[in-house]
Amino acid sequence: MSKGYTHIIGIDPDSKASGCAILDLEKRELTLSTQPFFLLTVLLDDFRTSETVLKRKTLVVLENAYGTTHNWHYSPKDTRGTIAKKGYSIGLCAQTYNLLLSYTMQKGLDYIEQSPLVKLWRGTDRKITHEELVSYCKRNRITLHATNQMRSNQEERDAALLAIHHIATRPAVFP
Structure with a gap:
């Protein structure tokens, strides 16, 4: 693992609490959580410190759903107030x-801005279900942490897909 990342953190940003998935590539274990903004900054600080102290290498994958216009979800039946609330x-x-x-x-962590992944799952709006995530992890030889084996929320599952999607990503090498 010396040439690659030891951890990948997938983050699905949300206004109240963001989905967070930490993939330990040495153990091939995935831990899911939902974190408010300030706890995510503490988590990123901890991983930055572990890079220095424990010689780990972390990749942060942030979903950038806001750089595209195709993610605007509205219905012709929505009122102007509803549309304004969704926009807010x-x-x-x-x-x-x-x-x-x-x-x-600012913390100097490696990162990738990832566009939303294609939704090709069986859940509502073609989003991934917990059962599909468990199966997907098994196919990729990844173990879900014990606290996540029974259930997860949509933000956590989306963050997990971001992390798993970048397993083969290697750090950039500069001469």
Whole structure:
């Protein structure tokens, strides 16, 4: 593992609490959680410190759903007030993403801004279900942490897919 990352942190930013998936590549174990912004900054600090002290290498994968226009979910039946409320909510999520991106850059962690992954699952709106995530982890020889084996929420599952998607990503090498 000396040439690659030891951990991948997938983050699905949200205004109140973001989905977070920590993939330990040496153990091939995935831990899921939902964290408010400030606890995510503490987590990123801890991983930055572990890079220095424990010689780990971490990749942060942030979902950037806000750089595209195709993620705007509205219905022709929505009122102007409903549309405004959805826009406000999306703006709050985008702000969380921007703050996390700035924080990650300021801490000097490697990061990737990942566009939303294609939704090809069986759940509502073609999102992944917990059962599909468990099966997907098994196919990729990844063990879900004991606290996550029975259930997970949608933000956690989306963050997990971000982390798993980048298993083969290697650090950039500069001469």
